Structures are given as structure tokens and as C-alpha cells.
Amino acid sequence: MFNITVGLIGESSMKTGTLASREIAIGRDPANDLVLDNGSVSRTHCRLVAIEGATIVLDEGSKNGTWLNGRPVAHPCVLKFEDELVIGPYVLRVQSLVGRGLSTAPQELGVRPYPGPSQESGEARENTVVSRGLSTLEERRQALRWLMLEQGPNPRFDEVLRAALKDSDLEVRMTAVLATARLRARDVLPALQSSDLPTLLQEVDEPRERRFLEALWQGVIRYLQERRHPGDSVPGRDPLKPLWKLLAGELEVSDPASMLLYSLTTALSMGKMPRQLPPGVVQQDGRFYLERSGLPLRWIAPVEHLLGANPVRRVTSPGFFVAQIPVDRRLAKWVGNPQPTRVELDHEQVWLGSFKEAERLCEELSKIENAHIRLPSADEWEMAARGTDGRRYPWGNLPQEDWEECASPWGVEYLVGDVPEWTLEHETGAQLLRGGVEARTWVRHPVYEGEEEFAAALRPVIPGV
Numbered sequence: 001m002f003n004i005t006v007g008l009i010g011e012s013s014m015k016t017g018t019l020a021s022r023e024i025a026i027g028r029d030p031a032n033d034l035v036l037d038n039g040s041v042s043r044t045h046c047r048l049v050a051i052e053g054a055t056i057v058l059d060e061g062s063k064n065g066t067w068l069n070g071r072p073v074a075h076p077c078v079l080k081f082e083d084e085l086v087i088g089p090y091v092l093r094v095q096s097l098v099g100r101g102l103s104t105a106p107q108e109l110g111v112r113p114y115p116g117p118s119q120e121s122g123e124a125r126e127n128t129v130v131s132r133g134l135s136t137l138e139e140r141r142q143a144l145r146w147l148m149l150e151q152g153p154n155p156r157f158d159e160v161l162r163a164a165l166k167d168s169d170l171e172v173r174m175t176a177v178l179a180t181a182r183l184r185a186r187d188v189l190p191a192l193q194s195s196d197l198p199t200l201l202q203e204v205d206e207p208r209e210r211r212f213l214e215a216l217w218q219g220v221i222r223y224l225q226e227r228r229h230p231g232d233s234v235p236g237r238d239p240l241k242p243l244w245k246l247l248a249g250e251l252e253v254s255d256p257a258s259m260l261l262y263s264l265t266t267a268l269s270m271g272k273m274p275r276q277l278p279p280g281v282v283q284q285d286g287r288f289y290l291e292r293s294g295l296p297l298r299w300i301a302p303v304e305h306l307l308g309a310n311p312v313r314r315v316t317s318p319g320f321f322v323a324q325i326p327v328d329r330r331l332a333k334w335v336g337n338p339q340p341t342r343v344e345l346d347h348e349q350v351w352l353g354s355f356k357e358a359e360r361l362c363e364e365l366s367k368i369e370n371a372h373i374r375l376p377s378a379d380e381w382e383m384a385a386r387g388t389d390g391r392r393y394p395w396g397n398l399p400q401e402d403w404e405e406c407a408s409p410w411g412v413e414y415l416v417g418d419v420p421e422w423t424l425e426h427e428t429g430a431q432l433l434r435g436g437v438e439a440r441t442w443v444r445h446p447v448y449e450g451e452e453e454f455a456a457a458l459r460p461v462i463p464g465v
Contacts, residue, residue, distance in 0.1 A: 144179045376424075
């Protein structure tokens with residue numbers, strides 16, 4: 001069920017109404033659910049598919065393309081509440097009403113002014129999906145994971161899966177492999193069998209992991225050929241046990257292998273925006289900053305995260321703000337002599353200091369900003385880096401060329417690959433280093449006696465209210 005606002009580009013009047021269907025076709029043909037009568041619109045231009053928690057837009061090979069926020073829809077994309085969909089001369093705003101307990105009776109389209117950003121309700125902003133700042137690559141991965149919430153095969157998705165099995169990104173391909181199995185899309189089996197996935201797997205440095213991923217691919221093929229069923233017993237140790245558990249709907253996340261499958265098949269959770277800002281934090285143009293210094297912040301919503309690797313823990317974030325980038329030398333200098341103007345930050349000039357110096361810098365910045373600014377706990381750092389899907393690295397689960405430029409799902413940047421960062425276990429006083437050359441999000445390095453003067457970076461947090 002969709003609430004759709006439609007209007008012509010450049011005009012202020014819009015038509016709004018509700019279409020009571022989980023999947024709607026949009027195009028020029030009168031047989032479509034939503035008819036846009038214009039020569040630049042294809043007969044069936046695109047489709048919208050609503051699943052629990054998300055809307056996916058699929059272009060149907062239209063002549064002039066479907067455009068989402070100024071970009072062509074070349075692959076299935078997650079459509080978010082504030083997004084703008086352009087089809088020919090029409091601009092659309094779409095809200096999925098699936099799972100909201102609303103009436104399914106269709107309403108006649110009426111006319112009302114097109115709402116600008118300032119007119120959107122607080123509730124609409126609060127329900128914004130966490131992935132609104134994700135890269136196009138991450139959106140491709142997430143779209144496949146949303147598709148897996150569907151029950152059984154859907155011919156509309158077969159072409160999506162075939163295209164994903166040819167994607168240049170290894171993680172998109174592995175997600176497509178598992179999606180093909182979860183959806184039991186047997187018509188996609190020939191594309192799966194002819195995939196050059198084993199060649200792409202050579203990008204994986206660790207031989208054991210490379211063999212496991214190739215075994216997953218082969219296991220899915222056997223499953224679709226009905227040569228193997230999730231309930232079959234196998235003598236001895238079965239390395240694909242997590243796969244059979246996944247397909248049976250019984251996956252238990254308990255080790256790195258099951259965590260990988262969980263992460264490759266689980267879409268990022270939505271997170272509500274904060275209802276109230278703590279002292280010292282301001283919001284400008286939809287982004288958060290420390291009021292005086294201008295340090296950019298990211299909000300870590302109060303939702304469940306998977307932490308650790310073996311064992312895995314489920315921990316719910318209390319809701320907090322974290323610095324988008326580590327404190328740099330310019331900001332550290334500004335703290336010593338605060339100025340009315342904000343600092344122009346440079347992430348390449350990272351401030352490095354001892355643990356005590358990092359704590360002192362937090363205290364001084366707290367006084368200047370009139371805010372509660374402190375070191376993150378190890379769990380808070382991991383939540384900021386890992387997101388809600390338990391991913392191995394901030395950018396995902398598998399090798400990626402531009403990983404250094406990729407933010408975490410929450411939009412936190414430069415977490416790994418450079419220098420480690422200070423964290424503090426506030427209950428025990430234990431000092432831990434996170435990140436740096438160790439890219440795995442769950443790895444923690446204790447600081448032992450005599451190492452307190454080690455120089456590391458500072459990424460402060462501000463608790464929510």
C-alpha cells in the first residue's frame with residue numbers, strides 16, 4: 001500500500017492518493033496501477049514493490065529511464081521517504097504504508113501543495129531509514145537484502161538477481177547467490193551456474209574464507225537442483241551447516257561463519273532520529289554538529305547491534321552522537337584558544353595523543369561547548385563502525401577497492417586503515433584501542449601497564465537525552 005504524491009516538474013500543485021497494493025506498475029498504458037499519460041513515459045515504466053519496512057523501485061527498461069534523486073535507476077534501489085522519483089515530466093514522492101496498520105481502501109487523488117522539506121512532519125523525519133547516506137554500491141546490496149523478506153519466488157525479481165550475479169562487486173554477487181536460494185528462484189539457476197564467481201573470489205586473501213564462499217555458491221546450486229535439502233543429515237562436520245540453517249529459517253549467530261551469512265542476508269535496521277538534542281549539539285540542514293567548534297556528528301540510534309565475533313552479543317545502543325571524523329590538529333589547537341568562527345577540519349591531519357591527553361581534550365571541549373563530551377566505550381565504537389547487520393568491516397564484509405573512502409552504515413568515516421583510536425570501559429577503567437590497521441570491527445587491543453603514553457586518535461561521543 002502506497003501513499004503517492006504526483007505533480008509536473010516546476011509546478012506547485014500536486015495530486016495525492018493511496019494505492020492499495022504491495023506492488024504497483026507505473027506507466028503510460030491504462031492497464032498500469034498508476035497511469036502517467038505522457039509520450040516520454042514508457043508503456044510500463046517502472047514498478048514499486050513494498051515489503052516490510054521498505055519500498056524498492058525497479059525500472060522496467062524504460063526508454064527515458066527512471067530517476068531517483070537525480071540518478072538513473074540502473075538497479076533495484078531502496079526508496080526512502082524523502083526521496084524524489086522522476087518519471088518523464090512527473091515528480092513523485094512515495095511512502096510505503098505496509099505494516100503501519102492503515103486502511104487499505106484506495107482514496108481518490110486530490111490536489112494539495114507540494115510539501116517542501118520544512119513542511120515535513122517530525123514523525124516523517126524520525127522514521128527516516130538509516131541508509132539515506134549510503135553509497136550507490138551499498139544501496140545495491142541493501143536492495144537485495146530487502147528482497148529476501150519476500151516469501152518464495154517472484155518472476156519480477158528474477159532479472160534483478162541475474163543482473164546482481166554479474167555485478168562487479170563481490171559482496172553484491174554473494175548476496176545475490178544467497179537471495180536466489182532464499183527466494184527459491186530456480187529460474188535463475190542457469191545464471192548462477194554460469195557465473196564467473198570463482199574468478200572474482202580470487203580477491204579474497206584468506207584461503208579458508210575463499211573456500212567457504214565458493215562452497216556456499218556450490219551449496220546453493222545443489223539446493224536449487226534439489227540435490228540437497230536443509231534437513232538432510234551429513235556424516236561428520238558439515239562446513240555448510242550455517243547455510244542449511246539459514247535456508248530452514250533457523251540460523252543462530254554464534255561464530256564468524258554464521259555472522260557472515262547473517263550480515264549478507266540482513267538489511268540494515270531503521271533508526272529513529274533523536275527527539276531532543278543534548279546541550280552543545282545543533283542540527284543544520286539535516287546534519288548534526290557541535291555548536292561552537294562545528295565538529296560534525298553522526299547519530300547512533302537506539303536499536304540492537306551485534307557485537308563481537310565468537311561469541312556474538314546482542315546489545316542495544318542507548319542512543320548517542322559520535323564524531324564523524326577523528327579530532328584533527330586544527331580542532332585541538334582551537335580548543336586551546338577558542339575563536340568565534342568554527343574550525344575547518346582536515347581528516348588527514350589527525351590529532352594523536354596519550355590516553356590522559358585524550359581525556360583532557362574531552363574535558364576542555366566539554367567546557368567550551370557546554371556539553372557532556374567523553375571517550376567512547378569499546379561497544380559504542382563498534383556500534384558506530386559496524387551498524388546493525390553485524391558486518392565485518394565498516395564498508396561491508398568482503399574486499400572492496402575504495403574501502404578507505406567508505407563510511408560505516410551510520411555515516412562515520414575513517415575508522416580503520418590509519419591510526420588506532422582510544423576507547424574506555426567506563427565501568428572497569430580499562431583502556432582499549434580500536435581500529436587502525438586492524439580493519440575487523442570487533443577486534444580490541446588492550447593497553448597494558450606502561451603503554452599509557454601510546455599515541456592514538458580521539459573520536460569523542462556525546463550521550464543522547
